Amino acid sequence: MTRPSQxxxxxxxxxxxxxxxxxxxxxxxxxxxxxxxxxxxVMGLVGESGSGKSVTGxxxxxxxxxxxxxxxxxxxxxxxxxxxLPPAQLRRLRGRKIAMVFQDPxxxxxxxxxxxxxxxxxxxxxGVRGEQRTRERSVAVLTRVGIPDAxxxxxxxxxxxxxxxxxxxAIAIALLHDPALLIADEPTTALDVSIQAQILAxxxxxxxxxxxxxxxxxxxxxxxxxxxxxxxxxxxxxxxEAGPTAxxxxxxxxxxTRGLLDSLPARAxxxxxxxxxxxxxxxxxxxxxxxxxxPRCPRADETCLAMPALVSDGLRRHRCHHPLGLEGAx
Amino acid sequence: xxEAFLDVRNVSRRFAPRLSFGDRIAGKLGQPIxxxxxxxxxxxxxxxxxxxALGLVGESGCGKSTLGRVIAGILPPSEGTTAVAGEPVMSQGPRRHxxxxxxxxxxxxxxASLDPRMQVGDTVAEGPIAHRLTTRAQARDYVGRWLTxxxxxxxxxxxxxxxxxxxxxxxxxxxRALAMQPDMLVCDEPVASLDVSIQAQIINxxxxxxxxxxxxxxxxSHDLGVVxxxxxxxxxxxxxxxxxxxxxxxxxxxxxxxxxxxxLDSVPKLxxxxxxxxxxxxxxxxxxxxxxxxxxxxxxxRCPLVQPICRQERPPLRAVLPGRESACHFAPFPxxxxxxx
Ligand SMILES: Nc1ncnc2c1ncn2[C@@H]1O[C@H](COP(=O)(O)OP(=O)(O)OP(=O)(O)O)[C@@H](O)[C@H]1O
Ligand SMILES: Nc1ncnc2c1ncn2[C@@H]1O[C@H](COP(=O)(O)OP(=O)(O)OP(=O)(O)O)[C@@H](O)[C@H]1O
Ligand code: SF4
Ligand code: SF4
Ligand SMILES: [Mg+2]
Ligand SMILES: [Mg+2]
Numbered sequence: 001m002t003r004p005s006q007x008x009x010x011x012x013x014x015x016x017x018x019x020x021x022x023x024x025x026x027x028x029x030x031x032x033x034x035x036x037x038x039x040x041x042v043m044g045l046v047g048e049s050g051s052g053k054s055v056t057g058x059x060x061x062x063x064x065x066x067x068x069x070x071x072x073x074x075x076x077x078x079x080x081x082x083x084x085l086p087p088a089q090l091r092r093l094r095g096r097k098i099a100m101v102f103q104d105p106x107x108x109x110x111x112x113x114x115x116x117x118x119x120x121x122x123x124x125x126x127g128v129r130g131e132q133r134t135r136e137r138s139v140a141v142l143t144r145v146g147i148p149d150a151x152x153x154x155x156x157x158x159x160x161x162x163x164x165x166x167x168x169x170a171i172a173i174a175l176l177h178d179p180a181l182l183i184a185d186e187p188t189t190a191l192d193v194s195i196q197a198q199i200l201a202x203x204x205x206x207x208x209x210x211x212x213x214x215x216x217x218x219x220x221x222x223x224x225x226x227x228x229x230x231x232x233x234x235x236x237x238x239x240x241e242a243g244p245t246a247x248x249x250x251x252x253x254x255x256x257t258r259g260l261l262d263s264l265p266a267r268a269x270x271x272x273x274x275x276x277x278x279x280x281x282x283x284x285x286x287x288x289x290x291x292x293x294x295p296r297c298p299r300a301d302e303t304c305l306a307m308p309a310l311v312s313d314g315l316r317r318h319r320c321h322h323p324l325g326l327e328g329a330x
Numbered sequence: 331x332x333e334a335f336l337d338v339r340n341v342s343r344r345f346a347p348r349l350s351f352g353d354r355i356a357g358k359l360g361q362p363i364x365x366x367x368x369x370x371x372x373x374x375x376x377x378x379x380x381x382x383a384l385g386l387v388g389e390s391g392c393g394k395s396t397l398g399r400v401i402a403g404i405l406p407p408s409e410g411t412t413a414v415a416g417e418p419v420m421s422q423g424p425r426r427h428x429x430x431x432x433x434x435x436x437x438x439x440x441x442a443s444l445d446p447r448m449q450v451g452d453t454v455a456e457g458p459i460a461h462r463l464t465t466r467a468q469a470r471d472y473v474g475r476w477l478t479x480x481x482x483x484x485x486x487x488x489x490x491x492x493x494x495x496x497x498x499x500x501x502x503x504x505x506r507a508l509a510m511q512p513d514m515l516v517c518d519e520p521v522a523s524l525d526v527s528i529q530a531q532i533i534n535x536x537x538x539x540x541x542x543x544x545x546x547x548x549x550x551s552h553d554l555g556v557v558x559x560x561x562x563x564x565x566x567x568x569x570x571x572x573x574x575x576x577x578x579x580x581x582x583x584x585x586x587x588x589x590x591x592x593x594l595d596s597v598p599k600l601x602x603x604x605x606x607x608x609x610x611x612x613x614x615x616x617x618x619x620x621x622x623x624x625x626x627x628x629x630x631x632r633c634p635l636v637q638p639i640c641r642q643e644r645p646p647l648r649a650v651l652p653g654r655e656s657a658c659h660f661a662p663f664p665x666x667x668x669x670x671x
Contacts, residue, residue: 164390198612
């Protein structure tokens with residue numbers, strides 16, 4: 001097997017599709033997603049609730065259970081196609097070279113096992129053994145994410161921590177093996193701004209010092225804008241816009257991205273109603289033909305009844321028939 | 331401020347440590363064991379006027395949810411009292427229980443707060459039937475009305491929580507609280523887990539509820555932007571204590587406590603320049619533990635303005651300007667505190 005060069009992409013996701021075959025019909029949770037990531041690069045993944053951000057993360061790790069299945073596409077990580085990899089080999093990567101912080105800390109933390117024991121088990125699963133070694137490593141990562149009195153807190157059970165502290169413990173567990181790729185799903189939504197700043201600084205350090213690549217799934221555009229080199233915006237299972245973070249947020253091409261930016265509280269007078277994107281999130285079981293955003297889009301017309309192709313212009317990509325800022329341009 | 335509708339007096343809440351059997355034996359034999367108590371809430375007093383919204387902001391683990399649960403009558407305080415419209419929220423004596431339905435709470439975790447095996451209509455109806463706000467026969471209409479109030483289709487009543495999105499589940503949790511016809515809502519991070527566009531819907535819903543029902547609100551959040559948008563006043567909490575209290579706009583514009591200043595400095599901003607990078611500014615120093623809070627001012631280990639007196643004397647929360655309280659020995663700072671680093 002040929003090893004890719006240090007500068008080539010660490011991760012290349014090509015036309016990934018993950019569908020759920022439910023009794024009510026096929027849910028196309030992820031439908032043709034492509035992106036790539038270099039070592040030491042951070043990508044922000046944002047988008048509507050239910051648009052497929054978490055399922056994209058799970059798919060990279062091979063964590064899709066029936067009735068779900070990766071139906072097409074490839075995920076090349078460090079030269080290997082993870083979609084084709086036997087489960088045993090994937091398990092050896094998971095938690096060690098690729099780690100994920102889950103959106104719901106309850107998925108990571110077992111309520112009846114102490115934090116210390118959970119961390120020891122996570123270390124032992126990948127061959128780190130010995131009471132003192134596991135203990136020292138656990139205390140080190142807990143301290144890094146700002147858990148005070150970490151050595152003593154190893155004896156505590158998850159319910160004895162506050163919501164934000166549980167979240168930090170989940171982040172600490174993901175960092176135990178210094179992963180090459182970290183997928184962090186809404187990692188700081190439960191955290192106050194100061195701890196958030198600490199975690200963001202810590203993440204930036206890991207990216208700069210260890211060359212860790214990071215996928216930062218979040219609805220907080222401010223943290224994404226200050227951490228991520230590039231941003232991908234998802235809607236109804238597809239990336240509708242992607243590119244360098246500041247450029248996309250400064251002048252979005254897609255009308256959904258525009259709507260997101262307009263609904264930020266910072267853009268309204270205190271006490272006034274916020275701008276809302278009209279309508280509701282579409283059901284993935286009954287997507288309209290063409291652009292899925294059309295029923296809510298102020299610019300939609302009959303051309304939008306046909307699926308817009310993903311168009312690249314320079315570093316940016318968009319999927320819209322009437323891209324903002326480009327229409328009428330010569 | 332007018333008369334207090336919610337009156338919280340000197341409330342503390344401690345959690346005893348969980349000792350293993352071995353620890354307890356060791357303790358009885360006089361061996362040193364670690365039996366430190368968690369001081370989650372430490373002597374908090376505050377008042378909220380009828381129809382007012384107060385934001386409660388502070389570091390993760392500083393005791394916001396614990397204080398919210400005491401105010402909502404879900405957790406008895408170790409000391410102190412809370413009253414709504416002059417009535418105590420909890421009974422006294424050994425078996426303390428909630429004695430009012432006037433305060434209801436919306437919980438931090440929209441995944442965990444609804445029973446997955448119950449139709450959401452039954453979840454919403456349960457409390458009102460138990461408290462005779464409606465009858466079993468009329469429950470359907472009653473529930474439908476509250477679902478409509480929060481912008482949901484009354485037909486959703488027969489569905490289960492997993493059939494809803496995060497934003498819809500949060501609306502259901504709000505409908506369940508409103509169906510108890512409270513005068514006051516304690517909202518614990520009600521929008522933190524929602525995406526921006528749904529967050530906007532829920533914030534607009536709270537604005538509408540305040541206008542139409544004149545609800546009084548305690549709004550726990552770490553999102554300073556959301557608090558500024560929704561709350562008349564804000565209370566800043568640090569390690570179990572309120573350290574600053576005042577009108578939201580005024581506090582943000584000219585904070586009177588070094589912790590508030592540091593908090594405002596760590597808010598991430600939307601970066602729109604290609605080469606600009608934020609210097610994340612976490613507050614210096616290690617977070618002190620509620621198991622062993624430092625003496626004097628709780629913030630002294632991390633405060634850039636610390637003086638010897640801060641290590642010994644607890645600064646009381648006191649009025650330092652009209653409409654503003656601060657728990658810093660050196661407040662007021664006349665123009666408000668500037669950036670400290
Ligand atoms: N196990 C499953 N069975 C059926 N459908 C599923 C399953 N898991 C996810 N889905 C569906 O896939 C879609 C994408 O879900 P996903 O969790 O990826 O959304 P998301 O973008 O992470 O949203 P949020 O911001 O709310 O976390 C949703 O419509 C969801 O209902
Ligand atoms: N049932 C409990 N038993 C023991 N300790 C507890 C319990 N509940 C809370 N604590 C402790 O009390 C302190 C305050 O917790 P609380 O949940 O009130 O914090 P919070 O301010 O709401 O934090 P967050 O923003 O992370 O939700 C924490 O140190 C926590 O570990
Ligand atoms: S393709 Fe049409 S409906 Fe979709 S975002 Fe663009 S203008 Fe709007
Ligand atoms: S009392 Fe002292 S340590 Fe506390 S905030 Fe004021 S200056 Fe800082
Ligand atoms: Mg998700
Ligand atoms: Mg809390």
